[in-house]
Amino acid sequence: MNKRSAFSTPELLMTIVVFSFGLLPLIVLFQSSHKQTAQAKNLMVAHSLGRTIISEIKALGFETLESEMRNPKIGVVHTSRPVTGPLVPSDAESINYPEYYQRFNTSVKLERASTENNKKIRVELDVEWKEPNRKFNLGFGTVIVRYGP
């Protein structure tokens, strides 16, 4: 009977052990990479939210914001509100935010400069979300101004 060359059992076992030991850090590497990709995705979502919300607030204009500061009606100012529900609340046919967005919370603060004849409202927007190992936060902002006397 011809002698067939092959891996011996100890050899295979040893290989598996070595392979496994070598694979462990690689798994971590993959996990880390996956995490970073997820973080990048969340960052982009937060970025998108930051752009959208700031643009929406800018579109409201100074007078509306000023009124909102005195007598909140449309709920511009809020704290840690989850991003959920319809994209345009007043539109019954509006699409909803994806479920994924629920992990994001937004906070909006309006501040006026303390000078006389104030024509400037500072808008501070925080977008928060949870990463597996920590909370993440991005600050956006703008200044809404009033022209004219």
Add this chain to the structure above:
Amino acid sequence: MNRRGFAYLVAVLILGLLAFMGMFLQQSSSAEYSQAAVSVYRTMARQLAEAAADEACVLLEERFRDKTVTGFMQQLLWQASSSRPPKLGGSTGLNPTLLHDFTDLKDKVTQVLTLKDYHMTRAGFEIEKILPSIKDCRPIPQGPLDYDENYHHSPDRTSKFDNHYSKDWYLTLQLEVTVSLQKRRKIKIDYTVSRDVKLLNMGPIGRNYSLFSIIGHHLNTSDTTEVQRILRNEMNTPDSPGGRLFLWNMPFQSRVYIHGPTIIALENPELVADNQNSGAFNIYDPKYPIPGNNQAFQYNDTFFGMSYFPTVARAIFPSKSLWDAISIWYREGKTTKEDQLANQSIYHGLYTHKTVYGGILPHKNKSLGEILTGVSTSGLQDTYFKGTNINQKFMPGGPFCRTPWKYVSETLMGEDRYLPNSKADFDKAVQKKFPKDDPHLRIEHRWHKDDTEVAEQTRIYSRVYEIKYNNLTNNITTPAPEKHVEFSLSYFNDPDPEGFLGKLGFAAGAVGGSFFNAIALPFEAVGALAMPLINKIFGPGEGIALNPAEQNFPNLFPTNFKYNYRASATRRMKDESEIPRDAEGRWILNGVYWLDSFQVEAPVVYVGTGTIMVTRYDANRPFKIKGSIVALKAADKVTPLGHLNLFYHPYQPTATNTRERAMIIDGSGNLIEAGVFSCYGIRTTGGDIPDLTKVGIYPDQPTDKWDPNCLGKIAEVSNIIFGNYVNFFMNKHHQEGDLWIFHNFNNPLYFEKMGAGYRVVQDSIDASEDNRKAYELMSHEFFLSPRIQHVSSIGGGDE
């Protein structure tokens, strides 16, 4: 084959491959995250740059609107005044030093700095620069009005009313912003934004005139007979709307009462054959380059803004008493014959009527006693005269005349109460004086202001216009007019405006409550004759459109008239409901609002300076005012906190019904505190005052005996424009109700308040360059458009 140990090699190779993949993946995801972060930072930087630009714009706007010496408005205005339209060449009036300490605003945008330092701290943003610059400053093109000669020029003056400071300009404000990331030094956002700026003269059009008619009469025929018929009707049929409008300031007979300098067209149906314009138009006719009678405009302009009595004037009312009348006739040498002789010498034989003597002004709704008195003292029928002399001076009369008034020629009755300059209340007077001749009250040839020879040769015939008044029936009849019967303007403005205004209760705080507080609160086919001129002015199309074949119209337009008003617009609106209001419902005016339509159905109060412009006719919503429009007043209760211009120009070359295109003032009790322009004139629908005594105007008494609140009463029962009124066409026959026009002496854009008195603001402007600048600074406003003219952004990537 010996493969011992090969498995290790394979495992290591696989591991290596996996490790390589892992590292690649790690690198890739790291780069992805990094790119995502950069993208976020770029957005944040852009947001900061936009916010910085907005905040800087507001800072600049505040500084530019600031008219004090520390603000930029003064310097900007002086610099802008040196710019010229491109077609005239010259500079753009730029001055790079204009911005002073505002050359870089990076440390002044406090709100953005707060955001950067306390909220958006992740990337370590830095505002590197915010550099403003001003570009392209030019006067707003105004067609022929780019040339100063087309503005009205008074022959009293060596210069125009306005000068290079009085125009409107457009310019561009540009901001260059750079935001960098401290933690990623190579990332920078360069953001450039520019906005339109307008520097506008918001003062009234034709401020020196209570009424200024640019063209004048509006007829839709060129047929000589028809023109004559229309004009005669307006002149000789006082009971019809047209007839009432031919007369100015005449009780019972006028629709329009004016207080203040006026330019209106003259027509003369009796000169119908004298030129091809059939006695109707004051239009330059190339076939007849010498202005005819109809090219003259009644005109007066005094340094008080108010005209004087001429001494050589005709009496307007009969004797106050029978004895007064008789005593005059029986005085030696005071015969009618002498009077006629005097007229022969003074009036070149044109004047043959008897002199009529002062007396009470008749009014309708007389009591039986008054009727009997009138009949007994003056007979059943009195004769009234209005007229001018060949020297183009006007007969004073009307409610603002110190009637009873009488004519006394210099060769007649030259003694005691009949001395020249004697006062009119001859009942008690012993030594009264007539005012001196007023050189400023006359007819002016607008078209040939510099050609005195032409002016002298021009025939502006003067004659009396005779009215028969029946003391019993109040009927007014007019005998066939004599040849050369002419325009019968008759109005008066007190030579002592301070005293006059004071007597009427115009002193600060003494104005009758109802005058200001009554607010609960609140060219038919253009005349065929005029068409050539109108076409030259406007060109084809609706509204004000610049005629590409631009021509000159010397001396035609009033000050601050805008040929291209739409270019001055700062806001476009659907209608008046979109005008911003404060919590009390007051209009907050700030700019030139271009509306599709305008209808006010309830009283309005405004604050701030603005112009409301409508340039088209809307049959469903014609321009209509029903209810007062008044300015909010300062603490003195009379000084308006702002100024409103109403500009209505629904011009349509093919329009056949100009009645519907006139500005409507509906009903009575409308007080409009504004400068008003209406292309086709104003159509009042009510507000007749059949008896002036009912509003406290007693024509037989001096003004100091009048009701101090007479204007307040007029405001309640009639219609008042308290400001000034400019039109393109008179369209007098469309006026169905009364209209009173007063210069707004409380408005600093018309009058300057001097201690207890007033002076017309032109007097102040002419007094010194500093005064001129102060006025122009007051009348001009700076408007920064919130809309972006241009924006660009570069940078933001990893370099």
